[in-house]
Amino acid sequence: MTLKVSIIVGNPKPKSRTLKVAETLVEKLLEPGSYETTVIDLADHTDEIFAWPSEKMAALNAGVASSDLAVFASPTYKATYTGLLKAFLDRYPANGLAGVTAIPVLTGADLTHSMGPTVNLAPLLVELGAIVPGRGFYFVAGQMDHLDQIVQGAADEYASNLRRLAGIASSLQPIDHPRT
Amino acid sequence: MTLKVSIIVGNPKPKSRTLKVAETLVEKLLEPGSYETTVIDLADHTDEIFAWPSEKMAALNAGVASSDLAVFASPTYKATYTGLLKAFLDRYPANGLAGVTAIPVLTGADLTHSMGPTVNLAPLLVELGAIVPGRGFYFVAGQMDHLDQIVQGAADEYASNLRRLAGIASSLQPIDHPRT
Amino acid sequence: MTLKVSIIVGNPKPKSRTLKVAETLVEKLLEPGSYETTVIDLADHTDEIFAWPSEKMAALNAGVASSDLAVFASPTYKATYTGLLKAFLDRYPANGLAGVTAIPVLTGADLTHSMGPTVNLAPLLVELGAIVPGRGFYFVAGQMDHLDQIVQGAADEYASNLRRLAGIASSLQPIDHPRT
Amino acid sequence: MTLKVSIIVGNPKPKSRTLKVAETLVEKLLEPGSYETTVIDLADHTDEIFAWPSEKMAALNAGVASSDLAVFASPTYKATYTGLLKAFLDRYPANGLAGVTAIPVLTGADLTHSMGPTVNLAPLLVELGAIVPGRGFYFVAGQMDHLDQIVQGAADEYASNLRRLAGIASSLQPIDHPRT
Numbered sequence: 001m002t003l004k005v006s007i008i009v010g011n012p013k014p015k016s017r018t019l020k021v022a023e024t025l026v027e028k029l030l031e032p033g034s035y036e037t038t039v040i041d042l043a044d045h046t047d048e049i050f051a052w053p054s055e056k057m058a059a060l061n062a063g064v065a066s067s068d069l070a071v072f073a074s075p076t077y078k079a080t081y082t083g084l085l086k087a088f089l090d091r092y093p094a095n096g097l098a099g100v101t102a103i104p105v106l107t108g109a110d111l112t113h114s115m116g117p118t119v120n121l122a123p124l125l126v127e128l129g130a131i132v133p134g135r136g137f138y139f140v141a142g143q144m145d146h147l148d149q150i151v152q153g154a155a156d157e158y159a160s161n162l163r164r165l166a167g168i169a170s171s172l173q174p175i176d177h178p179r180t
Numbered sequence: 181m182t183l184k185v186s187i188i189v190g191n192p193k194p195k196s197r198t199l200k201v202a203e204t205l206v207e208k209l210l211e212p213g214s215y216e217t218t219v220i221d222l223a224d225h226t227d228e229i230f231a232w233p234s235e236k237m238a239a240l241n242a243g244v245a246s247s248d249l250a251v252f253a254s255p256t257y258k259a260t261y262t263g264l265l266k267a268f269l270d271r272y273p274a275n276g277l278a279g280v281t282a283i284p285v286l287t288g289a290d291l292t293h294s295m296g297p298t299v300n301l302a303p304l305l306v307e308l309g310a311i312v313p314g315r316g317f318y319f320v321a322g323q324m325d326h327l328d329q330i331v332q333g334a335a336d337e338y339a340s341n342l343r344r345l346a347g348i349a350s351s352l353q354p355i356d357h358p359r360t
Numbered sequence: 361m362t363l364k365v366s367i368i369v370g371n372p373k374p375k376s377r378t379l380k381v382a383e384t385l386v387e388k389l390l391e392p393g394s395y396e397t398t399v400i401d402l403a404d405h406t407d408e409i410f411a412w413p414s415e416k417m418a419a420l421n422a423g424v425a426s427s428d429l430a431v432f433a434s435p436t437y438k439a440t441y442t443g444l445l446k447a448f449l450d451r452y453p454a455n456g457l458a459g460v461t462a463i464p465v466l467t468g469a470d471l472t473h474s475m476g477p478t479v480n481l482a483p484l485l486v487e488l489g490a491i492v493p494g495r496g497f498y499f500v501a502g503q504m505d506h507l508d509q510i511v512q513g514a515a516d517e518y519a520s521n522l523r524r525l526a527g528i529a530s531s532l533q534p535i536d537h538p539r540t
Numbered sequence: 541m542t543l544k545v546s547i548i549v550g551n552p553k554p555k556s557r558t559l560k561v562a563e564t565l566v567e568k569l570l571e572p573g574s575y576e577t578t579v580i581d582l583a584d585h586t587d588e589i590f591a592w593p594s595e596k597m598a599a600l601n602a603g604v605a606s607s608d609l610a611v612f613a614s615p616t617y618k619a620t621y622t623g624l625l626k627a628f629l630d631r632y633p634a635n636g637l638a639g640v641t642a643i644p645v646l647t648g649a650d651l652t653h654s655m656g657p658t659v660n661l662a663p664l665l666v667e668l669g670a671i672v673p674g675r676g677f678y679f680v681a682g683q684m685d686h687l688d689q690i691v692q693g694a695a696d697e698y699a700s701n702l703r704r705l706a707g708i709a710s711s712l713q714p715i716d717h718p719r720t
Binding site: 012046047049050052077078079080081082083084085086087088089090092120123124127128 | 372406407409410412437438439440441442443444445446447448449450452480483484487488
């Protein structure tokens, strides 16, 4: 089975370093050939992000919602995700990302807003029904020279977490067990 | 393999309804016979919770850290977890719950503090390295008559999430793949 | 001195109930004739909110930053403020609302997201340097029939808080006291 | 009128640097002779913090609740306030700090948890009805050599904020205006 992966970038400027960080994280995490990635650079969609209805936006939203894994990446604006990323997520109904495994990524200028991915972006994704398998990932933009090494560390932690979670899955109540 | 499960209850009063909610959640989630549960009712340990060092507390902390699954349950005090639960978690070093799958549970008087498990308790557990497989669970204490049904709904969602996560685990980079 | 008041509404739909709630709050809080209010309905500016630079948006941002009091009001989307409101705030530089007294208002369908104004919108405004004189105000949209009474209660609390704060201001170190 | 000031320190170790930071902040903020300070070092009260009822604890709680200004200071444990500080605050009923101006202070090892005072401690105090006149104050413990200078900057910002707030208080609806 080919895993369906989405990368959603909330930077109002296209082709940002934030996109590069997210792409690297996916490469470090998943086995080559086991997945297909779709990238949504929201900078390309600012003209329609508040249009309602919008077939184009609806297709983008649906694609992410049907992903196995989605990386939501944004520069840190005011200690949290951008309005652009939030505007994309606002288009979902309640629980619109149910069952999607999601990794929250914020890039920032220094360590000051390190807590942002875990206290702001992760709860937002979880509110939509997404599953965040560990802490959010905060990347200091000035560390691009060490991108591979830093992202490898994060990927190793997510991989370890996912293996631990899979171990628990094997002890779950069977799907068809009688409910009380 | 027998799954190791811990339930940690942060209610200063012992044998609370909060404990009952947590126990029910574990029963609904896991297959009978597949796990062993240890309950830590922190109300029994208020006299040593701030003692340092304490062999007894250290043993409790170590037991939880070596669990596969831990349910952290607390009544809602001031919109969040109790100081008693936090005092127990404060005894861990950084990353002290690494790899433990954790479910945050808060009980409250009404819906006003529904966001507490997701925005307050979940990020705290994640900060310690725990993995929270979905939203936090908030239970309105007045609904004890419908405990089974409500907890079943939450358990079904966690079970579904864990199966989805297990699916991703099968596409991870092999543990021994060459690192860049 | 005439107080300068701004109301900023983050609803993608214009002339919303959220705007009505914010206007009512200002009326209940301030003495008639003592202030002038500017309303920014961000629904009217979705076409330029991501344009950079934009003279029109810059003028709106500057007007709010020079206000004495600003009410930031938004419907609750995904347990927090809208992407539209965030996109407006993202246009500010760091500390761009320094010294502005700000009241965070969220309207929502039920009590589930009551914590949103205090845990999400207030910290965002404070990050920008604004001063929030009390808890955020959450209004359940179904209560429009009791709008006056409910908003009066909130206004009374803010008024009481502001009087308490003024009492402390009289004991501050003089502005020109020697610094260490 | 003499201002009543309380300093509450949530460090399980007594006479901490965190206490020193809080004391310095009060000195920089208020005019000498205009206030009286009571210090509560919670390290001295761990044996009774979970006792219920407790006359001693009740007296401490009441003293803080009747303060004009209270500084709540804690080392950063797990990205937020300590369980000890929370246990003290848990003893209040809902709205137990109504009308108290409160400054949240966290000390930490580095900038990683800078957001803690604003996203964790401030909302907790606000939930209790306290009024936080600006952002929370985060102090990096390694900067004790520059304590005076750094705290002076924070004090200047709070002082400026309080003067701005006092300006708004003069335009409030009169206390006895007719309610709708």
